Amino acid sequence: MFNLPTVLVWTVGVLIVVHVIRALLPYQSDVEVLMTFGFVPARYTGAAEFLPGGIAACFWTPLTYALLHADWLHLGVNVLWMLSFGSAVARRFGTSRFLLLLLVTIAAGALAQFLAMPGNETLVIGASAGVSGITAAAARFAFAPGGPLAGGGTHPNAYLVPDPGLRASLLNPYSAFFILMWFGINLLFGVGGQMLPGVGGAIAWQAHIGGFLAGLLLFPLFDPVGHEARS
Structure with a gap:
């Protein structure tokens, strides 16, 4: 917690500041x-x-x-999840x-x-799609042999293990279990979110899945570890 990547600290800080400012606004302004x-x-x-913002807000x-x-x-869950899995991705990327x-x-979550x-006229808010995408990116390398969640710990080299590829990641029992659990939890929220304690509104689980798939599939486009190391 005291050695987080700077980009992660600033990202979380922005989310918190925005929420604090909104909390100080009159209801109608919010x-x-x-x-x-x-x-x-x-x-x-x-x-x-x-709608406020007109056509320009589409952009x-x-x-x-x-x-x-x-x-x-809502903010706390996203922040904690981002800190948990975003740290490894930020150190690698x-x-x-x-x-x-x-x-x-x-x-991708919005799409x-x-x-x-x-x-649908329902308002969608929250960083969950982005957090889901970062989580998926972590799943591509964190469970690989020597990765931060597979024996590498916090050693700097653990964040630079080669990406084994999507197929190998899906065949890795640890990353596969993690991915299946993630989808299961989101489908649970999507189907029965209204009945779960502490959930006061609909869950945009489609956005979560969109962000997760984007992070999982597009990972190689952002990964700075060389292609030769992955071959």
Whole structure:
């Protein structure tokens, strides 16, 4: 916790600052912020002109929705999950690649939510899609022999183990179990989220899956470890 990558500290710091600022806003102003910067699938099927931000918001909301959270519990879960798995990815990728992957997976989550519910007017907020993408990226190397979750510990070389490839990752019993558990938990929230204690609203599980798949499949495009080491 006291030796986190700088990019991770700043990312979490931004999320917390945004939430604190919103907590200080009057209710109506906060609603305006949510509707202007939150992701609404229906904005792309004719509702844009009736929503704050208009058509222009179509360009920024697929990213800015990740800055907003429903409450402190929602923010806390995302922050803890990001700290748990984002640290390994940030150490491997460095600042620029980490942020780029985060943005891509956030956008992928918004796209998945739109494809699943194109005309839906439900507001989607939270960094969960990006956190899911970072988690998937960690699964590509963290469980490989010598990786940070497979005996490598916190040794610097543990974060630079070669990516064994998607097929090998899926065949690795540890990473496969992790991935299956992740999908199982998200499907549980998607099917029965309203009945789970402490869950006050619908869970955008489609966005979670979109972000996760993007992180899992696009990992090689961002991975700075050389192709020769992976062959």
